[in-house]
Amino acid sequence: MGTVIERLDVTRAGWRNRHSALHLAVAAGKTCLQRAGRKPDDVDLLINTGIYRDKNLAEPALAALIQEDIGANPEDPHEDAHGTFSFDIANGTCAILTALQIVDGFLRSHTINCALVVTSDADPGRGMSEHFPFSPVGAALLCDWSEDDFGLGRVHWVNIPDDGENFRATVGLEDARNVLRFSESPAMDDQFAAAGAQVAQSCLQEASLSLSDVDMIVASPARHGYRAALAAKLAIPVERITVADDESMHTASLVSALSSATEKLSPGARILLVAAGAGVTAGAALYRQALHPVSPT
Amino acid sequence: MPKHWLVMEGQGPPAPFRARLAGAGRHLPATVLTTDDLMATTRHHTHIDLERLTGIYERRVSIGDEDSYSLATSAALDCLDKAQQQAASLDVVISCSITKFRGGLTQWVEPTMSSAVAHAIGAEKAVTFDLSNACAGMLTGVTVLNDWIRQGTVERGLVVSGEYISQLGQNAARHIRNIMSKELACLTLGDAGAALLLERATAESGGISLAGFTTVADHSRLCLAYPKGHDPGARMFTDSRGIQRAAIADTPLLLHEVLEAAGIAMHDIDHVITHQTSARAIRKGMAAVSAAFGDSPRHDAVITVDRYGNTASTTHTVALVEELEAGRIRPGETIALIALASGLEIGVVLLTVDEDLVGRYGHSD
Numbered sequence: 001m002g003t004v005i006e007r008l009d010v011t012r013a014g015w016r017n018r019h020s021a022l023h024l025a026v027a028a029g030k031t032c033l034q035r036a037g038r039k040p041d042d043v044d045l046l047i048n049t050g051i052y053r054d055k056n057l058a059e060p061a062l063a064a065l066i067q068e069d070i071g072a073n074p075e076d077p078h079e080d081a082h083g084t085f086s087f088d089i090a091n092g093t094c095a096i097l098t099a100l101q102i103v104d105g106f107l108r109s110h111t112i113n114c115a116l117v118v119t120s121d122a123d124p125g126r127g128m129s130e131h132f133p134f135s136p137v138g139a140a141l142l143c144d145w146s147e148d149d150f151g152l153g154r155v156h157w158v159n160i161p162d163d164g165e166n167f168r169a170t171v172g173l174e175d176a177r178n179v180l181r182f183s184e185s186p187a188m189d190d191q192f193a194a195a196g197a198q199v200a201q202s203c204l205q206e207a208s209l210s211l212s213d214v215d216m217i218v219a220s221p222a223r224h225g226y227r228a229a230l231a232a233k234l235a236i237p238v239e240r241i242t243v244a245d246d247e248s249m250h251t252a253s254l255v256s257a258l259s260s261a262t263e264k265l266s267p268g269a270r271i272l273l274v275a276a277g278a279g280v281t282a283g284a285a286l287y288r289q290a291l292h293p294v295s296p297t
Numbered sequence: 298m299p300k301h302w303l304v305m306e307g308q309g310p311p312a313p314f315r316a317r318l319a320g321a322g323r324h325l326p327a328t329v330l331t332t333d334d335l336m337a338t339t340r341h342h343t344h345i346d347l348e349r350l351t352g353i354y355e356r357r358v359s360i361g362d363e364d365s366y367s368l369a370t371s372a373a374l375d376c377l378d379k380a381q382q383q384a385a386s387l388d389v390v391i392s393c394s395i396t397k398f399r400g401g402l403t404q405w406v407e408p409t410m411s412s413a414v415a416h417a418i419g420a421e422k423a424v425t426f427d428l429s430n431a432c433a434g435m436l437t438g439v440t441v442l443n444d445w446i447r448q449g450t451v452e453r454g455l456v457v458s459g460e461y462i463s464q465l466g467q468n469a470a471r472h473i474r475n476i477m478s479k480e481l482a483c484l485t486l487g488d489a490g491a492a493l494l495l496e497r498a499t500a501e502s503g504g505i506s507l508a509g510f511t512t513v514a515d516h517s518r519l520c521l522a523y524p525k526g527h528d529p530g531a532r533m534f535t536d537s538r539g540i541q542r543a544a545i546a547d548t549p550l551l552l553h554e555v556l557e558a559a560g561i562a563m564h565d566i567d568h569v570i571t572h573q574t575s576a577r578a579i580r581k582g583m584a585a586v587s588a589a590f591g592d593s594p595r596h597d598a599v600i601t602v603d604r605y606g607n608t609a610s611t612t613h614t615v616a617l618v619e620e621l622e623a624g625r626i627r628p629g630e631t632i633a634l635i636a637l638a639s640g641l642e643i644g645v646v647l648l649t650v651d652e653d654l655v656g657r658y659g660h661s662d
Contacts, residue, residue: 044304046512051406058404058531059395059522060431060639068514075515076543077302077550083511085304086640087430087437092407098426105444110309128524157424161416164408171524172403178524178531180406278408281425 002151003104004290006142007036010256013122013136021053022062024120024138026069032116032140033070040072044112046086047102049095050138050251052121056128056171056180061088066118092167092277093221095119096254097285100143101155107145117141119251129180135248139255146290150268153207153286158199160280166191167278192221193229195282196274200234203272203284211236214286215269218261220254221277222247230274265289301554303509303645306440312447317504318654319453320494322376323618324368325357325605330463332356335484339470347484350476352576356487356606358463366399366410368490369459370417372611376455376492377418379657384419389454391442392427393434393610395522398461402529414457424451431520432572433510433638434458434610435491436646440508442495443646453496460609462486464530465522472532482520482535485575487606491614503629503649507559510636510644511551516543520639535639541578544637548582549589555633555645563592566647567630568620572637573602573612594633596625610638621650624660628652 009032017023025048033040048063063086068074073084091098096119103115120138123129145151166188171180185191196219204210211217211234219230222244231238244256254275261271269289276282332348332355348354359368369392377384392411399405399413411425430437438456445451469483498504519540522533556562563586571579579598587593601616608615613634620626628651636644 055523055525056404057521057523059533060517060520060642061429063430064512064514064517064640064642067512068517072514074513074517076513077511077547079302079550080300081302082300083302083304084514085510086512086514087428087433087642090407090427090429091409091425095426102441102444105441105448105450106304106306108448109306109312109444111306111444112304159412159415159421159423159425161412162408163413163416164405167407169406170403171406172401173527173529176527178529279412279425281408281412 001147003100003107003143004146004151006144007032008141008255008259009035010252010259011138018136019122019125021050021120021122022065024122024136025050025066025118028138028140029066029070029116029118032142036142038142040070042114043072043084043116044082045103045106045115046072046084047099047117048088048119049099049117050120051090052134054124056124061086063088091281093251093253094275094277094281094283095251097155097273097275097283100152103143104152113144115143121250124180127177131182133182133248134250135246137249137252139252141255150288150290155283155285156199156203157283158195160195162191162280164278166280189223189225190229191280192226192276193233195280196230196276197233199282199284200272200274203286207286213270214272215265216261217241217272217274218257219243220257220275222249222253222257262289303511303551303554305507305509305558306444311500313449313500314447315498315500315502315504316443316446316495317498317502318493318648318650319382319496320376320380321614321618321621322372322379322492323615324371324375324490326359326363326488328358328360329355330358335466335470339473341474343473343475345476351485352603353485353606354603357489359461359488361401363461364398364401365394365396365459365461366413368461368488369394369410369414369457372490372492373414373418373455373457376494380494382494385421386453387420387423387455388451389424389442390415390420391438391456392458393438393456394458394460395431395434395609396460396462402464430642431639432609433636433642433644435614436634436636436644437510439493439646440510443505443508446495446497455492455494457492458610459490460611461488462609463488465533468528468530468532479534480532482537483533485607487608489605489608489611489615491611493614503651505646505648507555507647509555513543513547513641513643516641519641540641543641545582545585547643549586551643552586559647563590563594565631566594566633568596568626568632569594569598569635570613570616570632571598571635573616574607576600576603621658626650626655628655
């Protein structure tokens with residue numbers, strides 16, 4: 001029994017939507033639902049995990065705007081029908097794992113039957129950011145519940161507090177303008193990898209498994225330095241770790257990597273998901289690929 | 298099986314556990330800003346009687362000495378102190394604020410506020426993440442944590458928020474010209490930190506009996522807040538009448554669902570704590586609900602907005618602590634926490650407090 005990913009999609013920005021996280025998330029969500037043969041109204045829960053968005057919007061949750069634009073039960077409540085509940089999660093490149101953990105709880109308790117997790121990041125542009133480092137990408141995951149022995153295992157976490165020393169993003173007033181700025185340390189990849197390796201080992205240990213029992217390791221972020229450092233700390237060849245093909249992807253990077261991985265694996269394959277990000281926070285979980293196809297883009 | 302519009306936790310198969318409220322804490326800045334003093338700072342002659350319009354006569358504000366991070370941290374420590382619980386025992390810390398100001402008016406986007414607060418209070422083993430759902434943030438966090446506790450995923454967690462949001466009022470004071478301004482709601486804002494500690498209890502004990510939420514997304518653009526122009530922090534643009542119209546139209550059906558699912562009537566609810574936007578709006582909304590049901594909760598809706606203003610995602614907890622400290626909530630009584638927030642988010646958390654919790658505030662049955 002577990003939460004299974006019914007479908008996942010990644011949407012890359014074109015010239016028109018490269019500055020709109022909202023449009024990217026909506027495009028990814030709509031594509032995901034359409035290709036899964038689901039109606040927007042089927043979605044009970046919509047979680048957005050993207051961070052960098054249009055106008056650096058603080059309120060409402062971007063998820064509410066995404067819900068309206070996707071058309072998931074946006075109308076006023078009425079009898080004998082069900083609505084959709086939306087909110088945002090922020091946990092950097094680990095947020096997809098957090099969202100999956102939340103979805104898993106609500107599916108397990110039969111509170112919902114179907115969840116859509118969307119994420120996107122885009123440079124808000126128009127002088128609102130400085131040296132924006134991430135690619136404009138949107139991604140979506142459609143989740144439901146399987147009574148079979150597939151899906152998501154327990155999600156493990158570790159925090160190694162660094163007070164934002166390794167990676168930090170802030171919006172602050174400078175020269176009378178509110179600007180999004182970034183800072184990172186040269187040690188960032190190593191620190192993220194150390195946390196990622198630690199949590200991966202505890203995840204495997206609890207399941208009484210070793211790395212040789214895992215068919216594929218899917219990791220986020222997609223940075224080459226992080227991937228190499230993670231492989232070194234886990235003492236495995238770097239090729240065993242699948243990451244997104246664009247190392248500048250941010251919150252969508254785990255979905256993109258998972259999309260590449262599931263192309264190559266058969267049902268029942270065991271995947272180790274490892275995500276690390278600012279904080280330093282890292283999470284890991286085992287995922288057993290479901291029988292029905294998970295179609296990548 | 299009848300369908301519910303609300304996404305409702307508590308309607309599935311019996312869960313092994315229940316979540317009880319083990320502590321509620323808050324932190325209010327010491328500085329009081331009266332409505333008269335705030336309105337005296339408006340750049341234009343607005344001819345607005347804000348106190349008459351909203352019932353708010355003062356709010357607490359940070360004068361730069363506190364920010365979202367410090368407010369949240371102080372509230373978290375107050376909550377743990379009330380519950381006589383160690384931070385090291387927390388399995389999860391969820392930060393739910395709209396504002397994430399740290400070091401003045403610098404909004405921290407990454408890393409998370411939750412990881413900073415967890416580290417500050419010594420919750421080293423806690424899972425951390427931030428949840429954002431406008432003024433419904435804390436109750437959304439409670440809904441997520443309640444689900445995890447009921448399923449046995451975690452044993453104890455803290456839902457926390459620090460809102461240093463009064464800067465939006467100062468920004469609005471520079472732009473508002475008259476009562477039709479979309480920034481009028483900013484003048485109601487006050488600062489506060491709040492925290493709720495939930496922990497595992499047996500399935501038969503009191504605690505959270507039901508949590509239900511929905512997002513009426515057709516109204517998602519009725520209130521938008523973002524950094525704009527040369528003003529520090531952010532500015533907020535609200536169609537307050539549109540929100541109130543939608544809320545009054547949509548809430549009765551959703552409350553019917555909650556009461557039906559919980560198997561109780563309106564008069565079985567002892568206390569109602571709604572989101573605190575304005576005293577007038579709360580009274581008008583509750584009158585509409587009572588008229589729709591032909592029945593009322595046992596006590597009038599709690600109002601703290603007159604003293605503290607609208608403290609965004611923290612209002613329910615600020616009001617809950619006020620009532621607990623005043624001894625107005627007794628063991629075994631049922632409280633309906635009603636969220637109404639930009640999105641449009643509408644949610645209800647039904648909660649019964651036990652003798653242990655009430656006793657922490659110096660009162661007993």
